[in-house]
Amino acid sequence: MNIVSIVDYGMCNLDSVARAVEECGGKAIITNKSDEIDRANRIILPGVGAFPDAMKNIRIRSLDKILGEQVIEKKIPVLGICLGMQMMATMGCEGQSTEGLGWIPGRVIRLEPFEDDSRIPHIGWNEVHPARPSILFAGIDPGKDFYFVHSYHFCPDYEEDILAKTPYGKGFVSAIQRSSIFGVQFHPEKSQRIGFQLIKNFLSI
Amino acid sequence: MPTKIRVLPTLLFKDVGLIKGVRFDSWRRVGSAMQAVKVYNMREVDELVFLDIAATKEARSPDYAIVDELADECFMPMAVGGGIRNIEDVRHLLQVGADKVVINTAAVEIPELISQISRRFGSQCVVVSIDAKKMISGGYGVYTHAGTISTGIHPVDLAKNAEELGAGEILITSIDRDGTLSGYDIELTKEVCEAVSIPVIASGGAGCYEDMAELLRATGISAVAAASIFHFTQQTPLEAKRYLYERGFRVRL
Numbered sequence: 001m002n003i004v005s006i007v008d009y010g011m012c013n014l015d016s017v018a019r020a021v022e023e024c025g026g027k028a029i030i031t032n033k034s035d036e037i038d039r040a041n042r043i044i045l046p047g048v049g050a051f052p053d054a055m056k057n058i059r060i061r062s063l064d065k066i067l068g069e070q071v072i073e074k075k076i077p078v079l080g081i082c083l084g085m086q087m088m089a090t091m092g093c094e095g096q097s098t099e100g101l102g103w104i105p106g107r108v109i110r111l112e113p114f115e116d117d118s119r120i121p122h123i124g125w126n127e128v129h130p131a132r133p134s135i136l137f138a139g140i141d142p143g144k145d146f147y148f149v150h151s152y153h154f155c156p157d158y159e160e161d162i163l164a165k166t167p168y169g170k171g172f173v174s175a176i177q178r179s180s181i182f183g184v185q186f187h188p189e190k191s192q193r194i195g196f197q198l199i200k201n202f203l204s205i
Numbered sequence: 206m207p208t209k210i211r212v213l214p215t216l217l218f219k220d221v222g223l224i225k226g227v228r229f230d231s232w233r234r235v236g237s238a239m240q241a242v243k244v245y246n247m248r249e250v251d252e253l254v255f256l257d258i259a260a261t262k263e264a265r266s267p268d269y270a271i272v273d274e275l276a277d278e279c280f281m282p283m284a285v286g287g288g289i290r291n292i293e294d295v296r297h298l299l300q301v302g303a304d305k306v307v308i309n310t311a312a313v314e315i316p317e318l319i320s321q322i323s324r325r326f327g328s329q330c331v332v333v334s335i336d337a338k339k340m341i342s343g344g345y346g347v348y349t350h351a352g353t354i355s356t357g358i359h360p361v362d363l364a365k366n367a368e369e370l371g372a373g374e375i376l377i378t379s380i381d382r383d384g385t386l387s388g389y390d391i392e393l394t395k396e397v398c399e400a401v402s403i404p405v406i407a408s409g410g411a412g413c414y415e416d417m418a419e420l421l422r423a424t425g426i427s428a429v430a431a432a433s434i435f436h437f438t439q440q441t442p443l444e445a446k447r448y449l450y451e452r453g454f455r456v457r458l
Contacts, residue, residue, distance in 0.1 A: 015302050019277060048299070049327045083327075119404045119427060121329040121373045124208040125251060125457040145209065145457040147252075147282055149304070149329040151373075167206045190282045190304065192249045 002026045002203045005040035007067065007084075009047075009057040017046045017081065020189035024199040034066045042203060043067065043076055046189075047083030051092035051108060051152070054083055055100065064101060071103060077180040077205050085176065085183030086154055094152055104178050106156035111169055118169040121151040128174050128186065130164045136175065136182055137164065138201050144194050146186035148174075153185060180205070208404075209455045210421060211251040211428035212442045214435045215408065216241055218257045218287070238271070242278050250442045251457060252282040254307065254376070254430055256334075258351040260288025261310045267294055269301050276302020284332055292321050299326065307376060309334040310349040313356055313363065316370055323371025332406075333367035334376040335360050337393055345393055352380045360393065361400045368401045375405045376430065382410025384433050389420040398424045406430050414440065414448035421454055 004026045006014050018028035021044070029036055037043065045067070047054055058064050070076040080088050089100040092108040100108070111120050125145040130137045153172040156162055163182070164175035176183045182202065188195035216238060238255075245253055255275065260267060267288045276283060285298050286307025295306050311318050312333045322331040336352050337345045337360040347358040364375050377397045379390035387410055394407045404427035407420055411431035420429065434440050446456040 015300070016276065016280075016304070020280065023280070048304075048330060050324065053325065113402065118207050119402055121403065122208060123329060123374060123404050124211050124427065126208055148208075149282070149373075151328060168208060169206075187282070187304075190280065192246075192280055196280075 002042050003040045004028050004042040004044055004203070005037045006030045006044045006046060007037070007063060008032045009054065009061055009063055014046055017044060017189045020196060020199055021203075024196050024203055026199075026203045032061050032063060034062075037066055037070060041076060043070060043078040045078060045080040045084035045087065047081065047087065049083055051083065051086060051094040051100075052096060052098045054087055055092070055098050058087065058101070067101070071181060075180050077202065078182065079202050080181075080183035081189070082150060082185060082187060085185055086152060088176070088181065088183050089154055090157075092152075103181050104154075104156060104161050104176055104183070105158060106154055106161070106176075108152050108154055110152055111150070111172065114169040121149060122168050123149045126166050126168055126186075128164045128166055130175070131162045134163055134177055135205055136177065136184075136198060136201050140194060140197055140201075146174075146184075146188065146191040146195060148186045150185060154183065207455070208427060209457050210426075210446075210449060211406075212417070212445045212449075212456070213252045213254050213406065213428055213430040214241075214245055214250055214442055215254040215256065215430045215432040217432055218255075218259065238275060239278060242275050245442075246278060246280055248441065248443055250281060252284065252428075253279060254284045255286070256307060257287030262350050262353065266290070267298055269297055272298060272303060273301035286332070286334060289318075290315070291318065292325060295322050295326065295330075299330070305330050305332050305373070307332045307334045309336065309351075312367055312372075313347065313349050313358065316366060319367055319370040319372050323373070328371045328373040328403075331372050332374040332376050333364070333372040334378065335363055335367075335397070336378045336380050338380040339390075339393075345396070348380060352383075361396050364397045364401050364405075368403050372403060374403055374427075375401060377405060377407055379409035383408075385410055386412030386433055386438075388412060388416040389429075391420055391423045394420060394426060395424045398426055404428065414445045417445060418449055418452050418454070421449065
């Protein structure tokens with residue numbers, strides 16, 4: 001069985017991610033301890049909240065160093081969810097400029113309203129269209145709806161890191177991948193059956 | 206493209222005072238809420254709104270134990286409200302599994318709470334709920350404490366102020382229409398919707414699917430919430446979405 005460490009950096013609602021992982025057949029451990037993260041063979045970086053606070057919380061717990069070792073050196077598969085995906089960027093521009101984990105080159109910027117009345121925050125169900133085949137979206141039809149709730153989005157520097165897009169406002173990148181590093185802007189743990197399929201895919205990598 | 210229209214069942218809890226301290230009754234109440242959550246989970250509804258409308262009147266905190274129980278069965282987004290007075294209440298609710306919090310009386314009495322929640326947990330986390338009634342003098346007025354105390358504030362002013370302070374969504378409820386199954390208050394919803402650029406959820410009065418379609422044609426709302434229609438009639442959120450889809454609205458099916 002896959003042991004999944006769900007990284008606890010004080011930004012709440014880890015419970016729903018843990019329950020979703022267990023429903024999908026993984027063993028979930030909510031933790032910020034390096035030995036527990038070290039023992040897991042999957043990492044989920046969840047997150048709700050503001051980018052600067054989140055990065056501050058990551059750094060004061062030295063989680064940036066621990067996670068860097070697991071993800072970059074040992075290539076343990078990691079899935080960032082929402083703010084967890086955004087933190088993988090080089091830089092976040094929420095309120096002030098804040099340095100991110102820098103695993104996937106890019107910036108996190110505010111969603112822009114568009115002429116068709118795309119209200120911000122983007123809250124609700126929307127389509128996810130994969131840009132290329134990936135194990136993460138195996139068995140999930142292109143254009144399926146996932147649950148979103150966010151005001152900022154990840155702008156990768158390189159086209160090849162884009163895994164999926166969503167047609168909201170001018171359109172934005174809703175999933176990224178660089179080797180074993182995955183990030184999704186939506187909440188698979190709140191996207192019912194289709195979200196669970198994605199989590200199962202992540203566990204099966 | 207705009208987002209898809211959400212159809213949200215609302216679960217309301219009241220009359221807690223009548224059974225307060227009687228564990229057996231209390232559990233029975235939770236039991237039925239749990240049943241509703243399980244059914245809605247199975248039917249894959251878009252989102253659930255859970256409001257404890259007696260908490261503020263009784264000056265008590267949200268019932269974290271109940272929310273915790275419900276959240277364990279809820280693999281869909283869940284907004285929770287009732288009795289929230291400070292950032293610690295919010296932190297606790299998010300910790301037991303709420304995805305968003307809904308504040309109503311506190312939005313009027315302690316508006317700075319909106320900015321505190323927004324700064325700490327993000328604006329998407331805070332839904333400001335506005336209960337409004339048509340005044341005899343014309344226009345609308347906001348009521349707090351589950352519709353029992355008149356504030357003299359216009360719902361549009363409260364909505365604008367809430368957006369300014371960092372609210373992520375507005376839930377506008379017509380007290381006049383609530384539970385009547387006679388259709389949404391289109392005028393009220395439209396006024397609020399045009400005043401802000403954050404998503405607006407309309408509530409109060411839905412009696413049939415056409416009420417939802419009519420509101421959507423007339424306003425720019427992002428979601429329709431309803432309770433009685435799903436509790437007391439055979440109509441379901443999924444059928445509502447099929448109805449809306451057939452009339453050209455974007456929904457998740």
